[in-house]
Amino acid sequence: MRALTVKGVRIDDTFAEAFGMRATAVIITADSPRWAHQAALTMTGFATSVIGCGCEAGIDSELTAAQTPDRRPGVRVLLFAVSTAELQKQLQARVAQCVLTSPGSACYAGLDGEERLRLGNALRYFGDGWQISKRFGGKHYWRIPVMDGEFVCEATTGLTKEAVGGGNLLIMGRTAQTTLAAAEAAAAAIAKVPNVIMPFPGGIVRSGSKVGSKYKGVPASTNHAFCPTLRGAADTALDPDAACVLEIVIDGLTSQAVAAAMGAGIAALVKLGPRRGAVRISAGNYGGKLGPHQYHLRDLTP
Amino acid sequence: MKPLVLTLRARPDQRLDLAPLVPHRLAGMAAAEIERVEVQTTRRRVLLADIFHLRMGDVAQIRIEGACDRLDRIGHEMTSGEIVAEGDIGAQAGRLMTGGSLTVHGSVGPWAGSGMKGGTIDILGDADERLGGPIAGEIAGMRGGVVRVRGSVGERVGDRMRRGTIVVEGDAGAYAGSRMIAGTLVVVGRSGPLPGYLMKRGTIVLGKKAVRLSPTFIDCGVHDLIAARLMAAFIGSYSTRAAKLLSRPLRRFAGDMAALGKGEILLRA
Numbered sequence: 001m002r003a004l005t006v007k008g009v010r011i012d013d014t015f016a017e018a019f020g021m022r023a024t025a026v027i028i029t030a031d032s033p034r035w036a037h038q039a040a041l042t043m044t045g046f047a048t049s050v051i052g053c054g055c056e057a058g059i060d061s062e063l064t065a066a067q068t069p070d071r072r073p074g075v076r077v078l079l080f081a082v083s084t085a086e087l088q089k090q091l092q093a094r095v096a097q098c099v100l101t102s103p104g105s106a107c108y109a110g111l112d113g114e115e116r117l118r119l120g121n122a123l124r125y126f127g128d129g130w131q132i133s134k135r136f137g138g139k140h141y142w143r144i145p146v147m148d149g150e151f152v153c154e155a156t157t158g159l160t161k162e163a164v165g166g167g168n169l170l171i172m173g174r175t176a177q178t179t180l181a182a183a184e185a186a187a188a189a190i191a192k193v194p195n196v197i198m199p200f201p202g203g204i205v206r207s208g209s210k211v212g213s214k215y216k217g218v219p220a221s222t223n224h225a226f227c228p229t230l231r232g233a234a235d236t237a238l239d240p241d242a243a244c245v246l247e248i249v250i251d252g253l254t255s256q257a258v259a260a261a262m263g264a265g266i267a268a269l270v271k272l273g274p275r276r277g278a279v280r281i282s283a284g285n286y287g288g289k290l291g292p293h294q295y296h297l298r299d300l301t302p
Numbered sequence: 303m304k305p306l307v308l309t310l311r312a313r314p315d316q317r318l319d320l321a322p323l324v325p326h327r328l329a330g331m332a333a334a335e336i337e338r339v340e341v342q343t344t345r346r347r348v349l350l351a352d353i354f355h356l357r358m359g360d361v362a363q364i365r366i367e368g369a370c371d372r373l374d375r376i377g378h379e380m381t382s383g384e385i386v387a388e389g390d391i392g393a394q395a396g397r398l399m400t401g402g403s404l405t406v407h408g409s410v411g412p413w414a415g416s417g418m419k420g421g422t423i424d425i426l427g428d429a430d431e432r433l434g435g436p437i438a439g440e441i442a443g444m445r446g447g448v449v450r451v452r453g454s455v456g457e458r459v460g461d462r463m464r465r466g467t468i469v470v471e472g473d474a475g476a477y478a479g480s481r482m483i484a485g486t487l488v489v490v491g492r493s494g495p496l497p498g499y500l501m502k503r504g505t506i507v508l509g510k511k512a513v514r515l516s517p518t519f520i521d522c523g524v525h526d527l528i529a530a531r532l533m534a535a536f537i538g539s540y541s542t543r544a545a546k547l548l549s550r551p552l553r554r555f556a557g558d559m560a561a562l563g564k565g566e567i568l569l570r571a
Contacts, residue, residue, distance in 0.1 A: 069532060070531045070532055070535070071535065072528075107526050132529075134486070136486065136532075137536040141532060143527075143528075149525060149527070150527075150528060150529060152529055152532065160539075
């Protein structure tokens with residue numbers, strides 16, 4: 001792999017390999033931005049990886065009152081899963097447990113499309129017979145009486161089969177502090193890109209994994225080639241100047257959105273430079289055999 | 303393209319059935335064929351050309367000039383396009399409509415929008431009784447679409463309404479929203495006695511507090527409903543007065559407890 005160097009940051013000639021996913025979006029509103037954010041944060045908690053959480057979810061964007069159906073501040077949340085059935089199950093469970101329960105919340109479709117997932121249509125039974133159906137302007141809403149008034153929820157939301165999961169950047173730095181600063185800068189830049197989420201804590205993963213393990217029945221294990229403490233003890237992918245590696249994983253509603261997000265991340269890393277940020281950028285793949293989507297870093301480098 | 307214009311020659315001496323005068327039924331017809339369309343309701347045959355002076359144009363846009371309350375069933379089962387009536391028209395305007403728009407620059411007779419499923423009806427004058435209601439033998443009234451009346455409406459507006467939205471900017475007669483199955487009815491002005499009489503489900507919004515409400519409606523208190531905001535956002539494009547009414551806190555009455563009792567009357571608080 002010949003590295004390309006931009007403003008002192010080495011960028012590997014490699015690619016991120018990503019997979020097709022099913023995704024949906026919802027808009028959560030509340031009386032204040034704080035409570036809209038709270039409901040969204042709760043709903044997207046424990047949704048870092050489809051392997052252990054059933055889905056990957058995160059906040060796509062904060063919406064002003066003018067951008068939401070009920071003219072209250074809101075948040076757009078994206079959910080990704082490997083199948084339509086699992087996505088439906090996760091959406092239903094998370095909205096029921098985390099949004100319905102949140103003070104003053106309401107929940108609307110965040111995605112158009114022919115194919116639909118049940119939203120209010122699944123939750124209306126909580127109303128125990130007092131739920132009210134309302135249709136106007138081509139939209140269908142359910143009003144469910146709750147202790148602070150009514151929970152209003154759109155009947156369905158859209159589903160896309162064009163979504164992509166697993167876009168990623170591996171960020172290597174001289175110290176833990178500079179690497180984290182670099183990852184934070186990249187995550188902040190990617191957060192501004194529409195239609196993508198970074199499902200891990202604050203958008204950053206420190207425990208990248210490889211497929212398989214020496215132990216039976218363990219599907220994934222630590223990516224030892226990128227562990228700085230194993231340098232020398234195992235085969236390593238690290239250069240002598242790297243003491244820390246952090247990863248950003250990106251899921252997007254479209255392949256273009258994932259490419260745009262990776263490009264924004266690389267641009268932010270290059271801008272920060274090697275002294276305060278990353279010395280090298282790479283990406284994770286499986287040799288190009290598994291995922292249908294490949295994002296080559298050299299194509300995305302500014 | 304210019305619209306098809308029909309100008310009334312004189313007041314007809316019988317009620318006319320103008321049901322054939324809708325875009326999808328006139329599509330592909332030549333002017334001479336349209337002139338020979340029969341519109342009588344008695345044994346005396348009346349052709350369209352006997353009553354109207356016809357100026358050919360795009361049949362997707364029909365303009366009816368001249369007011370007469372004997373012009374019944376205008377916009378019957380209309381699916382698309384546009385009909386504009388320049389004056390008063392008769393009964394059952396826009397009945398069973400599924401799409402398109404009907405605008406009346408005057409008043410309409412009874413059963414306007416009866417059983418309609420989609421599209422919009424805009425009445426700039428008044429509407430007679432049973433706007434959107436079912437005719438004899440039918441189980442449900444309006445099933446979708448939007449009706450706006452700038453003036454006032456007669457008794458039993460939205461009778462047995464099942465879905466859709468009716469906005470009345472003026473006053474409503476007695477029993478507004480009687481036997482409603484579901485749907486939304488907004489009366490910005492004064493409402494006659496006993497609104498929501500025997501309603502099962504649905505929403506009636508009333509702009510004036512002084513209403514003779516049936517004792518079978520239960521006061522649920524004043525609320526600032528999210529659903530009312532959504533309604534306001536939707537209705538705003540049809541009536542700013544109705545949208546303004548819905549943007550305020552409203553007193554909710556549940557009823558009619560003499561029927562299913564899952565409906566509501568929202569009164570200006």
